Amino acid sequence: MTLIILLIIIAAIVLYLIVVYNGLVTSRNGYKNAFAQIDVQLNRRHDLIPNLVETAKGYLKHERETLEAVVQARNAAVSGLSNAKGNPGNEDAMKDLAGKENQLTQALGRLFALREAYPDLKANQNMMQLSEELTSTENRVAFARQAFNDAVLTYNNKREVFPNSFVASMFHFQPAHMLEIEDPAKREAPEVSFT
Amino acid sequence: MNFFALQKQARRASRRMVVLFLLAVVAIIVAVDAIVVFFGYGKLPPAQGGGLDYQFLGMISLGLLVLIGLASLQRTLSLRAGGSAVAHSMGATPVNPDTTNPAWRRLRNIIEEVAIASGVPVPDVYVMEHELGINAFAAGYSPADAAICVTQGSLDKLTRDELQGVIAHEFSHILNGDMRLNIRLIGLLFGILAIGIVGRSIMYSGAYSRSRRGGNGAAIIGLALLLVGYIGFFFGRLIQASVARSRESLADASAVQFTRQNAGIAGALKKIAALSESSLLQAQNTDQVAHMLFGEGMAGFAMFATHPPLLQRIKALQPEFDPEELKAIAKAWSEPVPATHADAPQASLAGFAPALAGVQSGAATATPASGGAAAPGTRTRVSAEHVTQQVASATPDHFQLAQTLRKRLPQALTSAASDTQMVPWLLLAMAVARTGDARTVQTQLIAQMLNAPAARKVNNFVGQLEKLDLQLRLPLATLAIATVRRLPRSRQEKLMERINTIMHVDGEVNMEEYCLSRMVQVQVLDALKPPAAAKHGHKRLRQCQRETRDLFALVAHYGNDNEDCAQQAFAAACAEAMPDISLAYAVPDDWQQALDNALAQLDRLPPESKERIVRGLSCAIRFDGQVTVSEGELLRVVCAALHCPLPPFVRIATAQA
Numbered sequence: 001m002t003l004i005i006l007l008i009i010i011a012a013i014v015l016y017l018i019v020v021y022n023g024l025v026t027s028r029n030g031y032k033n034a035f036a037q038i039d040v041q042l043n044r045r046h047d048l049i050p051n052l053v054e055t056a057k058g059y060l061k062h063e064r065e066t067l068e069a070v071v072q073a074r075n076a077a078v079s080g081l082s083n084a085k086g087n088p089g090n091e092d093a094m095k096d097l098a099g100k101e102n103q104l105t106q107a108l109g110r111l112f113a114l115r116e117a118y119p120d121l122k123a124n125q126n127m128m129q130l131s132e133e134l135t136s137t138e139n140r141v142a143f144a145r146q147a148f149n150d151a152v153l154t155y156n157n158k159r160e161v162f163p164n165s166f167v168a169s170m171f172h173f174q175p176a177h178m179l180e181i182e183d184p185a186k187r188e189a190p191e192v193s194f195t
Numbered sequence: 196m197n198f199f200a201l202q203k204q205a206r207r208a209s210r211r212m213v214v215l216f217l218l219a220v221v222a223i224i225v226a227v228d229a230i231v232v233f234f235g236y237g238k239l240p241p242a243q244g245g246g247l248d249y250q251f252l253g254m255i256s257l258g259l260l261v262l263i264g265l266a267s268l269q270r271t272l273s274l275r276a277g278g279s280a281v282a283h284s285m286g287a288t289p290v291n292p293d294t295t296n297p298a299w300r301r302l303r304n305i306i307e308e309v310a311i312a313s314g315v316p317v318p319d320v321y322v323m324e325h326e327l328g329i330n331a332f333a334a335g336y337s338p339a340d341a342a343i344c345v346t347q348g349s350l351d352k353l354t355r356d357e358l359q360g361v362i363a364h365e366f367s368h369i370l371n372g373d374m375r376l377n378i379r380l381i382g383l384l385f386g387i388l389a390i391g392i393v394g395r396s397i398m399y400s401g402a403y404s405r406s407r408r409g410g411n412g413a414a415i416i417g418l419a420l421l422l423v424g425y426i427g428f429f430f431g432r433l434i435q436a437s438v439a440r441s442r443e444s445l446a447d448a449s450a451v452q453f454t455r456q457n458a459g460i461a462g463a464l465k466k467i468a469a470l471s472e473s474s475l476l477q478a479q480n481t482d483q484v485a486h487m488l489f490g491e492g493m494a495g496f497a498m499f500a501t502h503p504p505l506l507q508r509i510k511a512l513q514p515e516f517d518p519e520e521l522k523a524i525a526k527a528w529s530e531p532v533p534a535t536h537a538d539a540p541q542a543s544l545a546g547f548a549p550a551l552a553g554v555q556s557g558a559a560t561a562t563p564a565s566g567g568a569a570a571p572g573t574r575t576r577v578s579a580e581h582v583t584q585q586v587a588s589a590t591p592d593h594f595q596l597a598q599t600l601r602k603r604l605p606q607a608l609t610s611a612a613s614d615t616q617m618v619p620w621l622l623l624a625m626a627v628a629r630t631g632d633a634r635t636v637q638t639q640l641i642a643q644m645l646n647a648p649a650a651r652k653v654n655n656f657v658g659q660l661e662k663l664d665l666q667l668r669l670p671l672a673t674l675a676i677a678t679v680r681r682l683p684r685s686r687q688e689k690l691m692e693r694i695n696t697i698m699h700v701d702g703e704v705n706m707e708e709y710c711l712s713r714m715v716q717v718q719v720l721d722a723l724k725p726p727a728a729a730k731h732g733h734k735r736l737r738q739c740q741r742e743t744r745d746l747f748a749l750v751a752h753y754g755n756d757n758e759d760c761a762q763q764a765f766a767a768a769c770a771e772a773m774p775d776i777s778l779a780y781a782v783p784d785d786w787q788q789a790l791d792n793a794l795a796q797l798d799r800l801p802p803e804s805k806e807r808i809v810r811g812l813s814c815a816i817r818f819d820g821q822v823t824v825s826e827g828e829l830l831r832v833v834c835a836a837l838h839c840p841l842p843p844f845v846r847i848a849t850a851q852a
Contacts, residue, residue, distance in 0.1 A: 116606055133304070136308055143311045143453075147314070
């Protein structure tokens, strides 16, 4: 009799472990899938930049440094992305990617700031179109990032609550890290508002 | 605002409404049965006990159910055509994925962005090119065959952020299954209406039938059906409208969730509320999509309104919203001008910008936490003490503010302001009116006094200044004046002469621009004749009654839309500055002359008297309890002309949301 009870208890525990394990795996796949969305949009962003530089080159003959900075930042971001794709949620990979994307955003910000001094460039049809595409892509990245961060949050919550935490540490479920890219819309100097 | 809680609440409310609707159908059937019984039908013959004939009543109820069901089904099926079919029937033009029209390209981009945010497949996109109201609708039965349709008015008047909010609202309708719910409700409603229609035909056929006895009975039953049907329809419409309204609140909440910002959608709502085109549609079939629209599509009774009142919606999104804001928006957007460049933050999708440069749309006045730029519509509370205390006393906050203001000045303008070659042109450009017919005259004058390349340069600056935030004009002028002082004397004099000519043209010259030029003049003249610029004179305030009156009257007149308010503001200012003398309100005819004179004379007052003037001014300006940015800047410029420098009375808000 005790044996049967013992067996039932063990079976229940194993069943419980399986449920928790599967839940963890599901949400881990969830955030990995969410990263794929970011990957698509970041690729789109990186693909736009060579066109942008090509268009701007004709007008910005004396601003070679800015253009080169953009190209370099773009190449760094491409490598950061391919690195992060391998292990989304990894803290170092996420921080590295975020840092590189932020640098790219800053370099682009400088390039766009230059437009003020070159009205011809600003009026260029191609440039206007590219800047719209870039704005749109940055929004898409932001939205995809929200989804990814939400998925990471769900996973981390699931991983850390008691008693799931035992299962998580038993099977080495690593904590996932959110991707925190600066919102390009917020790159301006602090705004002023009335009291 | 917790949008999850809001969503839950709205969903619960609409579920209750659907239950109510089904109960109404049951009530209708019971009512018809009751009427039948009341008129003596549906009872068993006395031989069988005289009780109710349940079989007969059951037949009637079943018949009614079948009637409602069939009519609903027929109507529902006719509405179930895909979103594209609905959009076509509204006369909309499809926007293809490879469109080259920049505005349409941006629209598609926005829709694709929100699709990512909401996780819904990208719907077909349409534009109603003949609709000038600000509106949009989602159509279709399920997310897979959905279409989103936007009016031309939205493209003309909404910024990118605002349209993003509108689109997110429509996506919420798609995602929450509102389209399906609405089609079902319309179907049920039609089923109820069908009872009335059937009742009417029974009544007529009964009334004209030959057999008197049976005819009477049929006529009575027909009348009963007619009444129940139409009364039911009436209440059904009420419930339907109420369901729709709760779904709209849900959609607003979801839009905030998708875009993670409330400024965009609130800005769009404000523009609808402020502009005369509103959100009304001209199309014939508007009622088909009325419940899926962003704003009210048809004017009508509030009871049947498909959307909650606009102000209530804005308040729900931004509790701190002040309806006064709408006036500034209305002023800026009733006659928009072409934007100087398409990706300016305030430019609408179709490339229009607000008429008054520097006026921020609602979107820019984000929640205090996210700290938007100060728009002239933005209001603040300033007391006379507060203003006078601030004269010539800068705190660390002010320096920090100065830094940010400096940073926000476009590079091209700051470098021009520090270049001795360019600075005269820049100052001339600053003297040119931003709007109105005076501007053309002034441009012609400039063309006469300068050679062609220089005039072109000035025009170029005029264009750049147009986009400049109002708050940045004074700092820019200050920078420029420092440079002017380094110019040779002859050139300074020449510049003053030219500014003077441009300032004093006839026509609509904005008072604030005028004062700015006036301040530039005063300060440059000070530099020209340092001894004459003794900071304070010994004139008595009593001797300057006329000047004080003119200045107060002009400022009161400028700051208030109606004369009554202006008069009261004037009285308040006088009471503050000169309590013992009573002055009569009168706006001088030649205000430029009067203002020149007033500023010149008042400048010669001793400091104590100047303080009273500044107190009076701030009293006039904050009379309505609030100070707009343009009023505030006017105050600062007047103070500067009186040699009482006033730091910008604003506080730093960090950009973190």
